[in-house]
Amino acid sequence: MALTAAGLEGIVAAESSICFIDGHEGILSYCGYDINVLAEKANFEEVVYLLWNGRLPKQSELDELKKALVAARPIPKEVEQFLASVPKGAVPMDVLRTAVSMLSLYDPLARDNSITASQKKAVNLMAQTSTIVTSFDRLRNGNQPIGGDAKLDFAANFLYTLTGKKPDDVMERVFDIALTLHADHELNASTFAGRVTAATLSDIHSAATSAIGALKGPLHGGANEDVIRMLLAAGSTEKLLEQAKARLDAKEKIAGFGHRVYRTIDPRARHLAALSEELGKRTGHVELFNMSTRLQQMIKESKGLDPNVDFYSASTYYSLGIPVDLFTPIFAVSRMSGWTAHILEQYRNNRLIRPRAEYTGEPVGRAWVEIGDR
Numbered sequence: 001m002a003l004t005a006a007g008l009e010g011i012v013a014a015e016s017s018i019c020f021i022d023g024h025e026g027i028l029s030y031c032g033y034d035i036n037v038l039a040e041k042a043n044f045e046e047v048v049y050l051l052w053n054g055r056l057p058k059q060s061e062l063d064e065l066k067k068a069l070v071a072a073r074p075i076p077k078e079v080e081q082f083l084a085s086v087p088k089g090a091v092p093m094d095v096l097r098t099a100v101s102m103l104s105l106y107d108p109l110a111r112d113n114s115i116t117a118s119q120k121k122a123v124n125l126m127a128q129t130s131t132i133v134t135s136f137d138r139l140r141n142g143n144q145p146i147g148g149d150a151k152l153d154f155a156a157n158f159l160y161t162l163t164g165k166k167p168d169d170v171m172e173r174v175f176d177i178a179l180t181l182h183a184d185h186e187l188n189a190s191t192f193a194g195r196v197t198a199a200t201l202s203d204i205h206s207a208a209t210s211a212i213g214a215l216k217g218p219l220h221g222g223a224n225e226d227v228i229r230m231l232l233a234a235g236s237t238e239k240l241l242e243q244a245k246a247r248l249d250a251k252e253k254i255a256g257f258g259h260r261v262y263r264t265i266d267p268r269a270r271h272l273a274a275l276s277e278e279l280g281k282r283t284g285h286v287e288l289f290n291m292s293t294r295l296q297q298m299i300k301e302s303k304g305l306d307p308n309v310d311f312y313s314a315s316t317y318y319s320l321g322i323p324v325d326l327f328t329p330i331f332a333v334s335r336m337s338g339w340t341a342h343i344l345e346q347y348r349n350n351r352l353i354r355p356r357a358e359y360t361g362e363p364v365g366r367a368w369v370e371i372g373d374r
Contacts (some may be wrong), residue, residue, distance in 0.1 A: 005157075012247060013353070014195065018051060019186040023261040028268065030184055031055070039271045044154050044334075045069065048126060049165065051184055051341035052119070056362040065123075070150045071257065072127035073157075075099075075135065076106035085134045092136065092329045097209055099132045105148040115347055118204045122340035125208055126257050129336045130154070130267035133329045155179055158333065165309070174275045177322060179312060181268040182331055184338025185309075190214040190221065194339045198346040199353040200263040207346075211339045212332055220337075221328045226255035227314035228288075228324055237291045241298055248302060256311030257299050265306035272312035279319040288315040 020029045028035040030047065031054050031268050038047055042056075049057040050099035057065065079102050086095050104110045107124065109117040126366035135145035137159075146161040156177035159167040166173070184189070198204070215221035234240035244254055259266055273293075292307075292315055299305050317327050 008355075013187060013192065014346075015052060015353070016342065016345060018338070018345060019184045021186050022262055022264050023259070026262060026264040026267050035181065035267055035337055036271075039177050042180060044183070045338075046159045047180045047183050048154075051337050052122065052344065057373075060061050064367045066153065068123050069127045069154060070148070073131050073148050075128050075131050076103070077318065078106060079103060079132070079134060080139075083132065084139045086136075086140075088140075090140075092133070092221075092325050093212065093332070095109075095136050096129070096132055096329050096332060097212045097216065099136070100129060100212060101205060101209045102163065102202060103128055107205070110203065110205070111354050112113070113201060113203055113347075115344065116348060118344055121204045122344060125204065125340055126336050127346060130158050130333050131161070132331055134328060137323060137326060138163060139363070143182045160332075162326075172277070174316065177271060177275060178316060179334040181309065182272055182313070182334035184335070184341065189217070190335065190337055191342050195342050195346045197202070197281040198343040199350055201347075201350065204343050207343045208339055210334065211335070214330065215332055215335065221331045222254045223250065223310035224317065224327045224331070225324055227311055228327070229317050230255060230289050231291055231315065234291070237294050240291050240295055240331060244295055244298060245302075254295075254299060254305075256305075256307055256314065257303070257305040259306075259308045262306070262308065265310045268309040269298040269307045269312055272309065272316055273307075276312045276319065279316060283321075284318045285315065285319045288318060 008089055017096060018033075021027065030038060031050050032051065033042075033056075038050075042050075045066050046056060046062060049062060076363050082099060082102060085094065103124070107121060109121055131145075131148075138145050141163070146164060148157050148161050149166070151178070152166070153172070156167055156172040159165075159171065159175055187195070190211040193214040195205040197210040198207040212369070218226060230243075231240065234243055247254060273289075276289045277286065278294065280289040289312075292312060296307050296311070299307075314327065317330065322330065
């Protein structure tokens with residue numbers, strides 16, 4: 001009898017040295033470094049280097065990576081023209097998925113699937129995914145894309161090229177931490193999709209495009225958009241709790257709660273809650289944080305569920321002035337670091353990923369019935 005589990009829950013599908021999760025203890029680590037330590041001490045570029053190389057960079061290595069990411073920021077003019085031409089009201093994740101796929105058409109290393117070439121393409125994908133998101137938002141609002149500032153680090157440059165304003169130190173640090181917290185999460189749906197594609201020895205752009213397609217789904221990357229819409233639609237704590245109770249009574253799920261892996265609070269949610277409160281006080285959106293904490297208390301008391309990474313990232317991103325429909329694309333901007341790390345790891349020790357299915361259909365050997373007798 002084959003070992004089966006709905007949704008592959010609990011099934012070990014790969015060996016990896018990138019990310020470790022203990023869902024019962026609420027532990028998340030990248031390459032052995034606890035997420036709490038990284039959130040407190042690391043900047044996002046250090047985390048990117050760590051995921052790609054398995055160790056923290058020396059200062060010279062970090063400087064080199066930052067320089068490479070800055071150099072890779074510009075996107076081909078054809079991709080920018082595509083961003084300007086998409087239909088009004090296009091879903092940003094659809095635009096991002098298509099634009100990332102387009103990048104391969106203009107990459108001189110597109111047909112070189114070696115590890116060295118793929119590492120260079122990973123740098124390009126990290127930088128250009130960010131540029132795609134910010135350029136698209138500016139173009140759809142009738143503004144010209146901003147080329148960026150070579151003196152700004154990854155997080156600050158994203159906010160600058162999105163809003164046209166350079167963030168202060170607090171906003172930069174908040175967003176940098178948010179990127180770190182979203183960078184990787186073991187074999188989640190999008191990472192697994194990317195590794196499955198990479199395992200066929202398809203190129204890194206194809207694998208990243210597969211991952212983006214999986215992230216788009218509301219059961220994976222779209223939950224933080226649902227959370228902020230829920231908070232904004234309610235407008236008050238009383239209304240929010242009333243609506244949440246009605247949904248629970250109807251046995252409906254509440255976005256931002258529960259997790260396939262964690263059986264305690266998502267360690268990333270603790271940091272994002274603190275960031276949401278700090279930023280909310282600075283920007284006049286602290287009521288969103290207060291509403292969130294009350295809802296968290298109610299859900300915990302009634303259902304025993306804890307918030308996941310999406311719950312407090314919603315109010316954090318909103319306080320940063322980020323449009324709601326860009327929440328999931330920003331998830332992709334961060335997670336590109338983890339996706340590319342896993343894709344490179346798959347290339348280095350590849351075996352085609354080909355699971356089996358437990359057959360539950362009609363008995364084998366069914367008799368053929370002529371079409372006139374059916």
